[in-house]
Amino acid sequence: MAKIGIFVGTVYGNALAVAEEAQQVLEQQGHEVEVFEDATLEQWQVYLQQVVLVVTSTTGQGDLPDNIQPLYTELSDQLGYQPDLRYGLIALGDSSYDTFCGGGHTFDELLQEQGAKRFGELLLIDAAEVVEPEVFAQDWVEDWGTLL
Ligand SMILES: Cc1cc2nc3c(=O)[nH]c(=O)nc-3n(C[C@H](O)[C@H](O)[C@H](O)COP(=O)(O)O)c2cc1C
Numbered sequence: 001m002a003k004i005g006i007f008v009g010t011v012y013g014n015a016l017a018v019a020e021e022a023q024q025v026l027e028q029q030g031h032e033v034e035v036f037e038d039a040t041l042e043q044w045q046v047y048l049q050q051v052v053l054v055v056t057s058t059t060g061q062g063d064l065p066d067n068i069q070p071l072y073t074e075l076s077d078q079l080g081y082q083p084d085l086r087y088g089l090i091a092l093g094d095s096s097y098d099t100f101c102g103g104g105h106t107f108d109e110l111l112q113e114q115g116a117k118r119f120g121e122l123l124l125i126d127a128a129e130v131v132e133p134e135v136f137a138q139d140w141v142e143d144w145g146t147l148l
Helices: 014-028 041-045 069-079 102-113 138-147
Strands: 003-009 032-036 051-056 086-093 123-126
Touching: 003 014, 003 041, 014 032, 014 051, 014 086, 014 138, 041 069, 051 102, 069 102, 086 102, 086 138
Parallel strands: 003 032, 003 051, 051 086, 086 123
Antiparallel strands: none
16 A cells, blocks of 8 residues: 655645545545645655645636645755656646636656656546536546556
8 A cells, every 4th residue: 555645735725625536436445545736845755755636727728726835845946856756646637717727737847857757647637627626636646546
């Protein structure tokens, strides 16, 4: 079983609801899970040999929410390379924006550049179609949890 940190980027709480649902699903599978909002680089570094799940929405025009942007900047400026990290990514957005799920894609690109290993495809959740994102995410999270 894995030790998993779920790192959340949210403005209105939808991504947090997805993260908390994911925590329940993964804990039922026997994983050890903690959810972080306003995460620091130190909290992220605990997982460098473990597993993270990034759950982030997009704000502005393809931007990361303010509560996860500082972590992104620290990872980008200070970490460089994290080849032992395994991760998954859930991106929330709205397809009426040109920059659909831009925040999630930006985070994914950084982790790819830094050598982290992604498990599973990105899950994109479109607010234009999905009313209950935490329910929509359940099956993906169950499958992802079994890949670890
Ligand atoms: C001001 C504002 C800007 C947004 N910009 C984008 C965007 O650029 N791309 C996108 O895919 N979604 C965008 N969205 C949609 C949100 O990402 C989507 O509603 C998401 O479910 C919000 O999740 P949250 O409550 O965790 O922040 C925007 C929403 C708002 C209110």
